[in-house]
Structure formats: C-alpha cells, structure tokens
C-alpha cells in the first residue's frame with residue numbers, strides 16, 4: 310500500500326461484522342482518528358519512518374456500499390483509482406435496475422465501461438447476478454486493483470466466462486462489441502464532466518430494450534455558464550435558471566434523445582437522479598426501436614426573471630415567444646433548449662425497484678440506506694401532470710413578499726454580532742418554510758393543482774400551478 314495522509318480516502322474496508330466494538334477498540338489507539346470530510350473512522354500506521362499511510366477506513370457512515378458486501382463477504386480495494394463513497398446510492402440504483410433486468414429477461418450481459426476500481430462490476434456480478442460483466446477502464450495502472458477485486462468471483466472459462474478486464478477507450482470496447490454483434494443488456498457509463506462522445510457507441514452496443522446508465526458531472530454547464538460547451542456536448546443551449554440541477558438531468562436525457570434518434574431509436578428515462586456531491590447527474594434510459602414519437606417532450610424551456618413563470622415552448626412557437634406576464638422587460642425571458650421536458654422517471658419501474666430494495670432489506674431500519682425515502686420521492690415526482698422545474702420556496706417567499714421581515718429584522722438587530730444569529734435565522738426560516746410548504750401543498754390540492762417535493766432541492770415544490778397563482782395562494786395563506 311502506498312503513502313497516504315490521514316483524511317484522504319485510499320482504501321475502503323467493508324465492515325463485515327466488525328462495526329461497533331472493533332471500531333471502538335481501534336479508536337482507543339493513538340493512531341486512529343475521525344475524518345470529518347469522509348465522515349469515516351480511519352486508522353493509520355507508519356509505513357516508513359517519515360510517512361504515514363491510511364490502513365483502513367472504517368465505514369460507520371451508513372449510506373455506503375457496505376450492506377451488500379457484509380452479506381456477501383466481499384471487500385473493495387480502491388487503490389489509487391478514482392472512487393467516491395458518496396456515489397454509493399447511484400451504484401445501488403444501478404444494481405437494482407440491472408437485477409430487475411435479469412429477473413425479467415433471464416440473462417444479463419453488462420459493460421462497466423469506465424469501471425475505476427471495479428466496484429460496480431463486482432456488484433453487478435454478485436448482486437444483480439450478471440451472467441457476464443466486461444470491466445473496462447482506460448487507465449492500465451488500475452489493472453491490478455480491478456483484477457484483485459473481481460477475483461472474488463470465479464472468472465470461469467469459455468462460454469461460462471463471467472468477467473473480463475480491459476484497458477481500452479470505452480468507445481473502442483463499444484465499437485468492437487457492435488462490430489462483432491456482441492451486444493450488452495446493460496451499459497454503465499460512469500464518466501467525468503460532460504463527455505457525450507460515449508452516447509452513440511453505447512446505443513450501437515446495446516441490445517434492443519437494453520438499459521443505458523449515463524452520468525454527467527458538469528454542474529457548471531447545467532448551471533448555464535457554458536452554453537456553447539453545452540451546445541457542443543448535448544445539442545442544447547442552457548441559460549442560468551433557478552432549477553438548473555433539474556435541467557442537468559434534462560440536458561443529459563436530451564443529448565441521448567438526439568443521438569438515439571440519429572440511429573432510429575428513441576429513449577425513455579426510467580429514473581433520473583441528481584446528487585449534490587460532485588454534482589452528479591445520472592439517468593437510466595431504456596432504449597427502444599423506432600423514431601421519436603410526436604409527443605417526444607423535446608422542446609424549449611422559458612423562464613421569466615421578472616415574474617418567475619416557466620413555460621414549455623414548442624418548436625413551432627419559437628417565433629412567438631413571450632411571457633404571459635407581458636412585462637416585456639428586455640432580457641427578462643431566458644430560453645434554454647432543446648431539452649427533454651417529459652417525466653424524469655417511470656413510477657411503475659421505480660415501484661419495482663422499491664419492491665426489490667425492500668426484499669433485499671435495503672430499506673429497513675439500520676441498513677443505513679435512505680433508498681426508500683429517495684425512491685418514494687422519485688415516484689411522487691413521476692406524476693405526468695407535473696411539468697419540468699420546481700419553485701424554490703425562498704424565491705416564492707421573496708416574490709410574494711411574505712417572508713417574516715419583522716421577526717428577522719428584530720433578531721438581526723438584537724444579535725447583530727452574535728455568531729448564533731445565522732443558526733437562529735436558519736431555524737426560524739426553515740420552520741416558516743416548512744409550514745408554508747405544507748400549507749401551500751394542501752391549498753394547491755384544494756385548488757386542483759398537482760404538487761410534489763423535489764429530490765433535487767429540499768425547499769422546493771414541483772407543481773403545475775403557475776408562479777403568479779402560487780404567489781396569490783401564498784399571500785392568502787399569509788393573511789390567514
């Protein structure tokens with residue numbers, strides 16, 4: 310094991326039964342510590358006289374990949390590879406989807422195209438019971454780590470071969486599989502940034518009805534700060550909008566919709582998941598044969614800075630774009646697109662995932678997985694009546710001018726130089742926001758609008774109620 314300073318992540322130890330007493334004993338050691346960044350206990354030992362090396366990371370943070378490994382007795386060495394423990398939920402979702410595919414189609418051939426240390430490949434083999442996994446990472450230096458991780462599963466020979474490891478460009482692997490007609494049922498492209506060059510080769514290498522699990526980590530582009538780059542990568546011109554993290558998912562799907570249609574396919578998102586670390590945008594797409602349906606949800610999105618209203622703009626209305634508020638302030642109407650504007654998930658599919666997660670004991674108390682909450686939230690978001698985007702309650706409160714200025718102003722005056730001020734402020738603010746959220750949701754239901762929370766922003770609502778109406782309702786509530 311090479312050198313490592315404490316606080317950095319080098320080696321993930323899957324706990325088995327060692328959580329608790331073992332950790333406490335180790336904590337008594339003078340060379341043990343708590344890493345606030347990874348929220349993990351670590352133990353260090355001296356490798357050489359002048360250098361310290363991280364020996365184990367003891368995961369006590371619950372939302373990690375340890376549950377499956379505890380059950381299966383496997384462990385993962387991340388070595389020098391790029392590995393994020395925070396991506397555990399993204400990996401969980403991929404494994405659930407791959408497993409559902411195996412259960413329905415009775416065969417599962419997976420390509421883990423950018424596999425890092427091979428954790429996904431191992432999980433697809435063990436948990437999703439993949440018949441075959443191709444683990445590929447362009448970096449040859451990762452070879453030993455991947456091999457040692459995967460060798461926990463018997464490799465098999467000939468027709469029964471369970472896995473292979475290669476170090477090629479992901480596009481070369483996919484092109485090769487296309488040429489040799491050796492298609493995959495599930496392709497996982499866990500790439501960095503907004504590299505969309507993988508899209509077309511992935512569609513070519515996928516069996517019809519197969520699943521493509523895509524990633525983008527380019528929050529800067531989805532935030533509307535690099536529209537030209539976004540245009541090149543995903544064929545969409547993005548401007549800064551309040552729900553830019555949702556647009557990140559829609560941008561990724563739109564890029565896939567465009568590439569798929571070139572090949573005569575169309576795609577449907579089964580789930581879309583945003584995670585703030587990174588940030589990471591992940592979508593699971595089902596690829597179907599046939600051209601884009603007429604109602605393809607592939608259009609433009611307008612947001613008026615002046616009134617806060619959002620609207621979908623179809624291609625045939627591009628020449629007549631105006632905001633219903635008619636304020637016509639130059640520059641107030643931002644238009645992004647083309648983007649995917651349809652539902653981000655399939656509720657039926659998510660319900661199957663949730664069911665499987667429950668069967669596997671991933672949702673019960675003590676598993677540490679917040680999957681149940683997440684999947685339920687995604688199911689709520691799947692209502693086809695809900696439009697794209699969300700309304701942040703901060704924005705609503707500010708537009709409706711219903712914040713509690715007297716209270717906050719007074720507190721501000723009283724505690725002007727008190728460091729506790731911010732906490733107090735946040736406490737009251739969140740209390741106010743939560744009660745407004747509950748009240749607004751109830752009221753909108755009475756008024757016949759559809760609402761849900763958003764897994765992307767905790768203080769936001771998704772609704773088909775226009776901003777002006779939301780403001781009216783919020784003001785009425787305030788007067789009650």
Ligand SMILES: C[S@@+](CC[C@H](N)C(=O)[O-])C[C@H]1O[C@@H](n2cnc3c(N)ncnc32)[C@H](O)[C@@H]1O
Pocket residue numbers: 390391392393396400422423424425426427428429445446447448477478479480499500501
């Ligand atoms: C985000 S990491 C993968 C993390 C891994 N999937 C996990 O869940 O821990 C991306 C990996 O892609 C590899 N990579 C980068 N460009 C690549 C390419 N064009 N083809 C194949 N692998 C590539 C990098 O070496 C890196 O290990």
